[in-house]
Structures are given as structure tokens and as C-alpha cells.
Amino acid sequence: MSEQSYRVGIVGGDGIGPEVIAQGLRVLEAAGAKLDTVDYDLGGARYLADGTILPDEIVDEWRGLDAIYLGAVGHPDVAPGVIERGLLLKMRFDLDLYVNQRPFKSPGTDGAPGHDFIVIRENTEGSYAGEGGLLRKGTPHEIATQGSVNTRRGAERCIRYAFDLARKRNKHLTLVHKTNVLQFSGDLWQRTFNEVAEEYADVDTAYNHVDAACIYFVQDPQRYDVIVTDNLFGDILTDLGGAVSGGIGLAASANMNPAQRAASMFEPVHGSAPDIAGQGIANPIAAIISGALMMDFLGEADIARRVSEASDACAALDGTTVEIADAVIAKL
Numbered sequence: 001m002s003e004q005s006y007r008v009g010i011v012g013g014d015g016i017g018p019e020v021i022a023q024g025l026r027v028l029e030a031a032g033a034k035l036d037t038v039d040y041d042l043g044g045a046r047y048l049a050d051g052t053i054l055p056d057e058i059v060d061e062w063r064g065l066d067a068i069y070l071g072a073v074g075h076p077d078v079a080p081g082v083i084e085r086g087l088l089l090k091m092r093f094d095l096d097l098y099v100n101q102r103p104f105k106s107p108g109t110d111g112a113p114g115h116d117f118i119v120i121r122e123n124t125e126g127s128y129a130g131e132g133g134l135l136r137k138g139t140p141h142e143i144a145t146q147g148s149v150n151t152r153r154g155a156e157r158c159i160r161y162a163f164d165l166a167r168k169r170n171k172h173l174t175l176v177h178k179t180n181v182l183q184f185s186g187d188l189w190q191r192t193f194n195e196v197a198e199e200y201a202d203v204d205t206a207y208n209h210v211d212a213a214c215i216y217f218v219q220d221p222q223r224y225d226v227i228v229t230d231n232l233f234g235d236i237l238t239d240l241g242g243a244v245s246g247g248i249g250l251a252a253s254a255n256m257n258p259a260q261r262a263a264s265m266f267e268p269v270h271g272s273a274p275d276i277a278g279q280g281i282a283n284p285i286a287a288i289i290s291g292a293l294m295m296d297f298l299g300e301a302d303i304a305r306r307v308s309e310a311s312d313a314c315a316a317l318d319g320t321t322v323e324i325a326d327a328v329i330a331k332l
């Protein structure tokens with residue numbers, strides 16, 4: 001077992017975020033991870049207290065960390081978008097976390113096969129980039145545009161990451177887009193995908209329009225191994241992925257800068273769930289699996305594998321947050 005210790009920024013955040021991250025840290029430490037943690041009080045509650053969202057000085061500090069482990073941010077008393085754009089998207093953009101990796105795994109039940117596929121979502125461009133604006137706001141002639149920004153470099157680095165990942169798995173990669181309608185961005189993605197594919201002759205490829213992919217996610221998810229897609233399609237598809245493979249309470253994610261030029265960030269896909277916060281009943285599995293993704297990214301493959309296998313074995317358990325984490329620890 002490696003004795004290396006890692007400097008990890010902890011953003012518990014709002015609602016159930018701190019509860020699930022505390023259990024994630026317990027499990028990682030029980031598995032032998034050496035984490036030197038630094039706490040950051042950020043999220044909707046902090047914003048309501050003193051107006052702080054995410055200062056640039058903190059982002060600079062994060063560049064020097066090994067990773068960031070985040071629970072959930074979002075508060076019912078803060079207008080939608082403020083924390084999302086000011087914290088989460090700022091983090092993804094400023095740290096250039098261009099790959100959002102979201103694995104979906106479920107064992108299957110009698111008669112129904114399980115799931116085992118990974119969505120690679122481009123995480124810094126597309127319609128999330130903030131291009132566009134309002135003209136003549138408040139008048140009957142008001143105009144809103146919201147562009148989708150797609151660069152060759154941005155698409156290519158994400159597609160390359162997905163091919164490399166597929167090569168380590170079952171050697172099958174599907175591009176999901178909407179090339180039949182989005183003739184410019186779809187064309188860029190499709191051409192880039194086809195060109196990169198020539199370098200990966202050992203990986204089989206497929207293409208699905210995003211609407212068809214929604215049907216396959218529900219009716220035939222076994223066709224997928226690795227999927228690569230743009231930011232907005234990836235956002236929507238990964239909620240669906242969670243819903244069809246055991247629930248969003250199990251869905252984990254890694255927001256990564258694979259070039260390792262800044263700390264990557266690991267977070268459950270679920271939100272802050274204010275309705276159940278403080279009751280100790282949130283499922284910590286998504287946070288725990290996100291912790292396993294963090295250890296894998298840090299090069300601790302053995303810890304990552306043991307935590308993720310133990311989590312998979314406990315994915316169907318009912319119990320309190322602490323009981324589920326205890327069960328994972330018992331299985332390590």
C-alpha cells in the first residue's frame with residue numbers, strides 16, 4: 001500500500017453535502033488513503049452569510065492541491081444560477097477541468113441485465129460557455145441568444161480521453177450528438193471523432209443522436225461501453241443514466257484536468273437535497289464512489305478498486321448515512 005499523502009481541498013457545501021463527504025472521507029481513510037485535508041466553507045449558506053461565492057485567491061490555492069472533494073452546493077434561498085455559475089462552473093472553467101467522467105454500474109436483477117458504462121462529458125464549452133445575451137430586454141421585441149461554443153481543441157482533447165478510456169475497457173466508444181440538426185457543432189464533433197478514431201483502430205465506434213440515445217439508455221443500455229458527448233447533452237444524459245442504473249443517489253463524477261495542470265474535482269452528481277439535510281439519511285454511496293474516482297486519478301489504483309467494489313456491493317442497501325458507510329468499510 002502506498003504511503004504517499006495527498007493534499008485534498010474539502011468543500012462539503014450545502015444540505016446533505018457535508019454529511020456524505022464526511023462518510024466518504026471515513027471510508028477512504030479506512031481503505032488506507034493518506035489525506036491531508038483543507039476545509040473550504042463555500043456554497044449557498046456561505047454566500048447568504050457574507051456574499052462570498054468563489055474568490056480567485058481560493059482558485060489559485062486549489063491549483064496547488066492534489067484534488068478537491070466536493071459534496072453539493074445549492075441553497076433554496078439563493079436564486080438559481082448564482083452558485084451554479086459562480087462556484088461550480090467557475091471551478092470547472094478556471095481549473096480547466098475539461099473531462100467530466102460519470103460511471104454507471106448496477107448488478108441487474110432477476111431477468112433484467114445490469115449496467116456498466118461510462119459517460120465522458122465535455123465540461124468547459126458548449127452552451128455552458130456563456131456566449132450570447134439579451135437585447136431589448138423587457139420590451140415586446142426582446143431577443144435572447146445562447147450560443148454553443150465548440151473548439152476543435154476542446155472537442156479533440158475530450159474525445160482522445162474517451163478513446164484512451166475505451167481502450168482500457170471493452171474497446172467500444174459511442175459519440176452522442178445531434179448531427180442531423182446541429183450542422184456546425186455536430187460537424188466539428190463528428191469530423192474530430194472520425195479523425196481521432198483512425199489512431200485507435202482497436203476501438204470499435206458507434207454514433208447515436210441524443211434523442212435515440214435516451215431510448216437506448218432505458219431500453220438497451222448494454223450496447224454502451226464508453227460514450228463521449230458535449231456539455232449539455234452530457235448533463236441531461238447523465239441524470240438519465242443515474243435514473244436507469246440504481247438512482248441518482250449512486251451516481252458519481254470526476255471533473256478532471258487529465259493533463260494535471262490543476263487539481264481535479266470529485267463530486268456526487270446529486271444536489272444538496274435540502275429536504276432531507278441534517279437527518280442522517282442521505283445515501284453516501286455516490287460520494288464514496290466519487291472518492292474512489294479521486295484515488296484512482298491520484299494513482300492509488302488499489303485503494304480505488306477496493307472502495308469501488310465495496311461500494312458496488314452495498315449499492316442496494318437501505319440504512320442511515322453512517323450505517324451505509326459502515327457497511328462499505330466492513331466490505332473493504
Ligand code: IPM
Nearest residue numbers: 084085088089235236238269
Ligand atoms: C451537474 C449539475 C450542474 C451542471 C449544475 C448544478 C450547474 O447539474 O453537475 O450535472 O449542469 O453541470
Ligand code: MN
Nearest residue numbers: 235236238239
Ligand atoms: Mn446535471
